[in-house]
Amino acid sequence: QSALTQPASVSGSPGQSITISCTGTSSDVGGYNYVSWYQQYPGKAPKLIIYDVYNRPSGVSNRFSGSKSGNTASLTISGLQAEDEADYYCDSYTSSRTWVFGGGTKLTVL
Amino acid sequence: EVQVEESGGGLVQPGGSLRLSCAASGFTFSSHWMHWVRQAPGKGLVWVSRINTDGTTTNYADSVEGRFTISRDNAKNTLYLQMNSLRAEDTAVYYCVRVRQGSAGLDYWGQGTLVTVSS
Numbered sequence: 001q002s003a004l005t006q007p008a009s010v011s012g013s014p015g016q017s018i019t020i021s022c023t024g025t026s027s028d029v030g031g032y033n034y035v036s037w038y039q040q041y042p043g044k045a046p047k048l049i050i051y052d053v054y055n056r057p058s059g060v061s062n063r064f065s066g067s068k069s070g071n072t073a074s075l076t077i078s079g080l081q082a083e084d085e086a087d088y089y090c091d092s093y094t095s096s097r098t099w100v101f102g103g104g105t106k107l108t109v110l
Numbered sequence: 111e112v113q114v115e116e117s118g119g120g121l122v123q124p125g126g127s128l129r130l131s132c133a134a135s136g137f138t139f140s141s142h143w144m145h146w147v148r149q150a151p152g153k154g155l156v157w158v159s160r161i162n163t164d165g166t167t168t169n170y171a172d173s174v175e176g177r178f179t180i181s182r183d184n185a186k187n188t189l190y191l192q193m194n195s196l197r198a199e200d201t202a203v204y205y206c207v208r209v210r211q212g213s214a215g216l217d218y219w220g221q222g223t224l225v226t227v228s229s
Contacts, residue, residue: 003154034214038155045205045222046155051215089155093214097169099145099157 004029004090004102011108017078020105022090023071028100030071034093037066037075039086040104046089050075077107085109112136112218114189114206119223126196130223132189132206137218140164140184143209145216146191148202148225158204159191174200196227 005023012018022029022037029035033053038046048057050066053073063078073092077084090102118130132144146158159170159180168180179192189206203222210217 032214036215038216040155045219046216047219048210048215048217051210051217052213055213055215057210057215057217091155091157091216098171099160099214101147101155101157104154 006102006105009106022073028092028094035073114220116220116223130191139187145207150202
């Protein structure tokens with residue numbers, strides 16, 4: 001159950017777009033369309049922003065989008081805003097009937 | 111309003127036991143799979159366990175298999191995590207999380223309860 005691989009940090013200026021990658025294997029990310037993304041502010045509980053690769057829960061801004069190619073899933077945030085500065089985590093269902101999270105990515109809005 | 115609220119955390123000595131509870135409200139608890147996810151101080155999210163709607167199917171992370179037991183009481187709208195043989199590395203905030211129906215997304219998270227394993 002190795003963690004999915006995410007970049008430790010990414011940054012961007014307001015208005016720009018950024019992409020966070022989440023790399024796994026054919027036993028998790030590549031094998032199922034069950035990748036989700038979460039946003040977490042310091043001291044707060046995570047919030048679901050993308051589920052099942054590209055679906056957005058109601059109330060989540062359409063500036064957030066998800067995709068997947070092979071064993072790598074991606075979260076793209078367009079029109080970056082100061083409020084987007086947070087930690088982002090991906091997760092995936094696995095062939096062992098378990099879940100695995102990525103190590104998390106700290107987004108800094110310059 | 112959907113709510114999940116954890117309780118039962120605290121300070122416990124290595125080798126000790128603790129039972130976490132999660133009270134659910136605002137939704138049909140018996141219709142949702144539920145998970146426990148933990149986060150050590152300053153670290154990332156780590157999946158711990160999940161349980162199906164009627165409690166007959168459970169899965170665990172390797173790191174807690176054989177030591178932790180997830181269960182639920184649908185009559186009481188409550189999820190549990192029995193933690194035995196606790197280790198220092200189990201120190202974390204433990205989140206109770208609901209699974210979005212028809213998907214794999216974890217859509218409602220409690221505020222978490224802190225478990226500290228230390229002598």
